[in-house]
Amino acid sequence: MSTTRPHIPRITLSDGTTIPQLGFGTLRVQPDREQSATNAEITAQVVGLALEAGYRHIDTAQNYGNEQGVGQAIAASGIPRDELYITSKLGDHNHRPDDVLRSFEQTLERLGLDYLDLFLIHWPLPTQYDGDYASTWKAMTELVAQGRLRSAGVSNFQPAHLERIVAATGVAPTVNQFELHPYFTNEAARAASARLGIAIEAHSPLGHDGKPLEDATITRIASAHGKTTAQIILRWHLQRGHVVIPKSARPARMAENLAVFDFELTAEEIASIDALDRAASGRVGPDPDTYPGQPD
């Protein structure tokens, strides 16, 4: 294991637990979403490299079909459990309360863990399951009460979705993970999450398709700091208080994305990146209000 691991700051969540502010995303680290032995092997290799590079916070999901490979990498690493922070997400086919409880057990089994740090409802799916994501949320809070889940949260929840589950249960999620990068700053979800005391976690923090990495403003700021555009974007997130989970399958980029704690952006630089927002046209992933979930 590397001995020059950067110190990664932690953010305190509303339930008193803490989350490392920078983690490692695992979407499509393997060729497809099948839970096959080959995919597990490829995922285990990539996540093993990320752990070796110094990541201790890993983001996976039932939908990704790679929890088994993440579990294999964790087991092979020998890293003590309490030094790791593992997130998974409820699959689109598991929204009914009984399925929440059942599929959570399967997630723990695939990961080889006896507790999970963070479990998120992956998508609100307002057009599915009679739009009853409040019952799904209630089942998530029961997992915490049962003691095998440290923190329950949501993903891709817009303000109306957040307000609805809080009104129905009186319990706010600890985290909302949603698409957030310089071309899509999603101020509505940021403001609603902040108002409800929910930590903001940016998925697709580099823009997913790489376009913000080539932006002229970000390139200029990168030159001024002697950093890469990826490092500037990640630093912008960190200084705005977001948790970030960049994905890379390449060891050199894994290390690059971790080397973001030795410089600071100025307030002017942050404002000029904020101004790159393209509102809805900057979104690269699905719209949570209409996304129906993964096909059967």
Ligand SMILES: NC(=O)C1=CN([C@@H]2O[C@H](COP(=O)(O)OP(=O)(O)OC[C@H]3O[C@@H](n4cnc5c(N)ncnc54)[C@H](OP(=O)(O)O)[C@@H]3O)[C@@H](O)[C@H]2O)C=CC1
């Ligand atoms: N909750 C949700 O609905 C969603 C959650 N997520 C989570 O967020 C994570 C991150 O988002 P993701 O969509 O993967 O996209 P990112 O914004 O992390 O971008 C990943 C892309 O950027 C490339 N990249 C990474 N680092 C660098 C670098 N330093 N320089 C140049 N290119 C780089 C990667 O290529 P390469 O691998 O070749 O280096 C990959 O093509 C996911 O892996 C997943 O865990 C993502 C989408 C939706």
Ligand SMILES: O=C(O)C(=O)[C@@H](O)[C@H](O)C(=O)CO
């Ligand atoms: O990456 C995720 O977490 C997602 O939810 C996306 O992959 C999503 O399933 C998608 O890309 C749909 O087109």
